[in-house]
Amino acid sequence: MLSFHCSLNLNILETSRPFTHSYSRFFPMSSPVATAVHAAAPYDRAKAVKEFDETKVGVKGLIDSGIKVIPPIFVHPPETLAELKRGAEPGSAPEIPTVDLAAVQESRAAVVEQIRQAASTVGFFQVVNHGVPEELLRRTLAAVKAFHEQPAEKRVPVYRREIGKGVSYISNVDLFQSKAASWRDTIQIRMAPTAADSSEIPEVCREDVLEWDKEVVRVSRELYELLSEGLGLGAERLNEMGLWEGRVMVGHYYPFCPQPDLTVGLNSHADPGGLTVLLQDHIGGLQVETEQGWIHVKPQPQALVINIGDFLQIISNEAYKSAHHRVLANHSDEARVSVAVFLNPSDRERVFGPLPELTSEEKPALYRDFTFNEFMTRFFKKELDGKSLTNFFRKS
Template sequence: MLVPHPSMLLAPQKTIENAMDNVVVEKIINFDCMPNQPNIPSEFIWPDHEKPCLTPPELKVPPIDIKGFLSGDSQAMSSVCEKVNEACKKHGFFLVVNHGVDMKLLDQAHQLIDDFFTMQLSEKQKAQRKLGEHCGYANSFIGRFSSKLPWKETLSFHYSADKSSRTVENYFVNVMGEDFRHFGNVYQEYCEIMSNLSLGIMELLGMSLGVGREYFRDFFERNESVMRLNYYPPCHKPELALGTGPHCDPTSLTILHQDQVEGLQVYVEDRWYSISPKEDAFVVNIGDTFMALSNGIYKSCMHRAVVNNKVARKSLAFFLCPNRDKVVTPPKDLITKENPRTYPDFTWPSLLEFTQKHYRSDTRTLDAFSRWLQEKKN
């Protein structure tokens, strides 16, 4: 049963900038008290042209059964590749079922989201994200932005496919303490399974693009990825706020599992559609890094999250990222006279730095990043 509960966020009240430093003055917003207040803080109110549509049409997306593909069924491979190719050229996302992920593990992972975000704020702040970093606990990305704040809390942590290290388990123990080893074990296992699933999907993307099954799998074999727990508290003015603003993920591939509360919306053919949660399905979407790898053939998916005034919403997001040493450059087969080179070579850490220190990720991140690289070069 989903029950709303007290939660606290910190919002920047005012940002003061001078030649020496940036100072953020913070105020506490207690969601337990919010129903008694007529308005939500102005920092969380989005401009009229970006305000959410709370009753958008539902996009009917037939889930793609990948069991046959993963097991090597040649007939299933052809059918799945065709469906994925069409989806990724059009809007950059699709749903997968029969993925082989244990539902008990999914239930555990969702339960631990509740356990973490219902803790006292002082406990969660043991993992507080530092300014300029992408991992840790964050309340609406405080310290980075002073307007259009997302109505959410997140916990992000690094995952390495290096089998010699248990990066996720070590993170929880080192940051939160020995009592959180169980958290670390569950999310370590979850990330390992998501990494393997991602590599399988990369085989699918490689075949659908015509560069072979192994090309992108090999590229991401030693991935250094990011896992994020998303928590969207109830908002008594959901028509004014957004859980996450319109954006395309700067990463390569996102594998998302939602709870049973609606909130995910995608932009298709010039309008917003809702994606209804399916307990047995993962939402897969292309990110900017893979759009660059595909030489712009596959589109980074534009999406956002809305909130509601009744219950909290949770989701698990695994962001596949290449190893830091990998140069993001498309296969030669995808560069033609009809489709010339679109984006410059780059490494994932440079794009990550750009989004953490110089640019708020939106629908034009990759274009802005390309210009930034060119300016640096000049």
């Protein structure tokens, strides 16, 4: 059997040789692929996951190889697949709120109330007229797509799982913790407080992501002001806590999936940090869970998607709510691209908890105090699995 390790001559990516012997290691004995190739050893999931990771070419490498059946490490259990079919009733599906930030000039109070309402219910909203040039939005998405669609030998050198690296390219941050992998690859770039050296950022996307980060800082500071006012606090209360000073940018790439009904693009989860600023392309696939069921976050030209993270839910003492969200596997021939920036505190040793101004005898603190380092360490020890992070820090 051929070695599954990927060398720079990348035989694994020869599209003229789909289902090489190397790929048979991904399929169990019952698989028609395994039968067609040759008898294989009993399926060992842990081994298959390790061998997939060691290729360092991600899901894009699988697609480039010409596969028509997804490896079983990506097949989700029946209960997850059944959940994918649960959505809002046809004709009743709401849309997440859209907030026009330019309206602040006419009625700041009205915009504060719109954002407060969205943050305290669905936990998601889109913003338009945010001041980011349309050309930069297009270039940022194109730059991230260009990175993922480079020849594999350009991606392999930055494929790594070590936490804390300035730049890393991986497939599934929770690959070794999850019950099933998701059909996506990611480039992650640390922007602050200790930014990746610019020379580490792949040249194909370097200039655009650095420019994009500057715009995210401006927009996020404005959003935190409005969210702070929505809590009845001064406009600068959240910004004074440095909730935008710790930033990680991720560029997700969701290639075509030959069996989208058997897997997901991103499993259901809630983001851990304060706010997430998301730029998504026109393909769609992002869904958020609401009281009416799972609803699509429809792409809007030039809009940014904003969502509340677990950390902001905790410090607001649940005045604001984080929300489960997921991305469906991409059935389109065109790859889906999104660029998210996670906004966190910069001081990882500072102790946080529900803000004193938001607690009282009538509404005591719902969560215990913790350092942000403890908070994020807990997050990376588990798979992406809903609200277990907030449950862990909740007072008994």
